[in-house]
Amino acid sequence: MKLHLLASTLAISAAPLLATAQAQTVSDYLARIAAVDDAGPRLNAVLAINPDAAKEEVAARAIKGPLSGKAVLIKDNVEVAGPLPTTAGSLALKDSVTGRDAPLVARLRKAGVVILGKTNLSEWANIRSSSSSSGWSAVGGQTKNPHAIDRTPCGSSSGSGSAIAAGLAWAAIGTETDGSITCPASVNGIVGFKPTVGLVSRTHVVPISHSQDTAGPMTRSVADAALLMNALAGTDPADAATAEADKRKADFTSGLATASLKGVRIGVLRKQAGNHPALLALFDRALADMKAAGAELVEISYDAPPEMGRDEFTVLLYELREDMGAYLRSLPAKAGPKTLADLIAFNKAHPEELRWFGQEVFEQAEATTDKAAYEAARANSLKLAGAEGIDRLLRDNKVSLLVAPTEGPAWPIDLVLGDHFVGVGAGNLAAIAGYPHLSVPMGAVEGLPIGLSIMGAKWDDKRVLEAGAAYERARTSAVPVPSFKRWGE
Template sequence: MSRLISVLLLLAVALGVPVPAGAVAGVGRPALDLDGMTIPELQALMDRGRLSSVRLTRAYLDRIRTVDRKVHAVLALDPTALAQAAASDLRRRTGHTRGPLDGIPILLKDNIDTRRLTTTAGSRALLAAPPRADATLVRRLRAAGAVILGKANLSEWANFRSTNATSGWSGVGLQTNNPYVLDRNPCGSSSGSGAGVAAALAQVAIGTETDGSIVCPAGATGVVGHKPTLGLVSRTGIAPISAEQDTAGPMARNVVDVAITLSVLQGRDPADPATSASPDDQPSDYARLLRPGALRGARIGVWRQAGADPDVDRIVSRSVATLRSRGATVVEVEIPYREEVNAAEFPALLTEFARDLPAYLAGRPGVPHTIAELVEFNRRDPVELSRFGQELFEQALTAPGTDDPTYQRQRATATSLARRSIDETMAAHDLDAIVSPTNGPAWRTTYGSGDEGFLLSSSGPAAVSGYPNITVPAGYAGELPIGLSFFSARWADATVLALAAAYESANPVRRPPRFLPTT
């Protein structure tokens, strides 16, 4: 019977039929549950000689080659991935393992520089020679022994090209699909990172966020995504929108993997001034601080945003009951200053984009070095403007400079009021964190009118303030995942990770995607 099952599985793989993540890896040998296993579980197997990084990496590469034809989450594979894995296995055999990420396969959002792979930000204008050096965070991953599998698709230019952009589309990778229901959108600019992790194409992926681009795709694809405090992780070598809000962060199928990865990613970088503000006593190992009882005695505010969707309301109410059942005190809150922050944020981002993107492009050989050159490239290219325009690029051409008093007032207003919205709410109710729905049900992907099915988001306060925010799977609207976000004060990354892990333990709802064509 086992031989028959193996033959059927091999036939399914050959035909491109999605099969359970563990089944592909387990043909002809003990099953390897790619979807369910955590990094600590994988490391325990490798320490006992029951698993190698080469086998694990090959399993993910095989899954990418079969399953990703439906999801389109991966732009490029690193041809050295198996060699990286073999080097990890040699370190383990000789007693030189570098830590919990050694031998673990990771995908990078394709706005993060890699010296061996072209970094495109999704734009055909950047299909040139690879960057001269790895981004700082990539150097940290390599130093920790991680296996860089390849690059994940994204919403082109991190969704900052058009007012009618469709999330998950880029000129290089075209459309990433939501693995739960393939005609639904994966949300946010880290779409390939979220969809890739959800489809078990990597153990971890790295995304980036300016406002919602980690937490929204994580919520919409049923995974965990952590947007760190701004300054915790270096941005050097990442194609930017704004140095005032951008940050990179980890995405995985569980909180412990996110915590392990964040511990490696974080650190000061002289080339990124924001990292100099990181406190000396910031934890170095977030995974060690995770404990099932973290909710007991915690005070948590719930910002319901009720009325947008009945399934979201149901999931939030059930989540509140779960939090209380684990000993947390939950109080109802509203977040102030949202209209003022929203009004100031976008024009400030336009000015910062006009400043920060050309500074990044100046270090890339053989590509356009100004936004005006990008605009002209897009006008000539047969693909780039085939789905939507470049209105934001064109607006950036006439945006005021950073010495403009109006801009300075807008940025000061956006940042200060966003910080006050969290700080004052937490102080008024003596809170440890605030929870809110991360996303509504994923909408059908269409072109011409942008993300017209987008219902709600809670990313703004933490994104604009630069405070930490993590989303955890909370439930399902039919087949579509809904996430619950935990955000808190500046540098409280350990707090939100611990609370999110305790909630995840109390509410283990995540299930693998079924790659349904539609609902």
């Protein structure tokens, strides 16, 4: 599907990111994609190239503003008008060319952004099976982490994370239901921002859950993420969750360059940092950097109630069946799947879809039809993550923000046994509550990037971004550069 450019013709090598960090034009990025995505380490991060990108760049640069001519990749569960299909990584949608721009994409274009192409992802945003390998899709194959190409790129926005770490675009758009922006940001050593649910439109985005889904920026700096948020945020009449967005959005870049941690009380979620000595040492150094910058740190002991995750899963199952069916029926094509049951049947008929892992979560979702049980689960999970979770932790400890490591080091890619999450981080609190969550690089463990999570209250997106920018300036740990090699080589 991807427009392939011959790396040998372009005479580009898979040089480290720093050598090409200043690439700004569409042609620069296409050369970079040819060198490290189509050839060399073959990251499989970019699924498709917009064939009109160079032409659109000319018009985009005529739009005055800070995003003029910036090349951005879009996760392939977000619709983009033109010849590119929106596949969610599945062969069932490989020909789904809708001719529609998702409102978030239309906003980017209006601001002068050039849509460079689509990124690979974990198929169906990683909701098909509990034993999947992050970054694998039947359409795009397995995405690799540029810091260690035999290690996971994590989360469903894996292609977006890998692509930005590798310098394949100025920025990318990811989507998250629970961890799918922040985890790939962490393990790929970039910035990822999951905004408050309802700040960015979800219309024409392949869904999992209207309660938790959102799109967000994946960038090299907090400033770039804030710049993208200025374009992304806003009310969409077709998405009821965004009714307050116009009221709540702000100039997210205003004051960012001088934002300070002085006097800011920050809650430290110590139990969510895991027990790996090197990771704990890295986290302690990040905390010391924040303290040196004037932050007041408050140690918090928190244990997530098990029923929170249990009820979240019930919500995701019920809403997946309902929301996916509504999306499929909205597609312009008369043929093709129209329900989750149709997708299940398609996968059974196409063994290449089920070679590495099954679709037991799809099947569970198809059987989850008790509306009353779903509504009770949503009310309880939202209460435990929001009012009795983040809200209570902030209030009782008199802090403005919460921090923890985002995720542990990237684990080896394992298509046979699937992902090996290590239980580090507290991002599910922000995901279930729908509150803002930023992951900022804080260093590495054995060359594998680790992110620092910064979470805040609902609609407190600007404060979270300001804290992230202030931490970036205070950070003393070295941020690793991609090696494009296997780990340890």
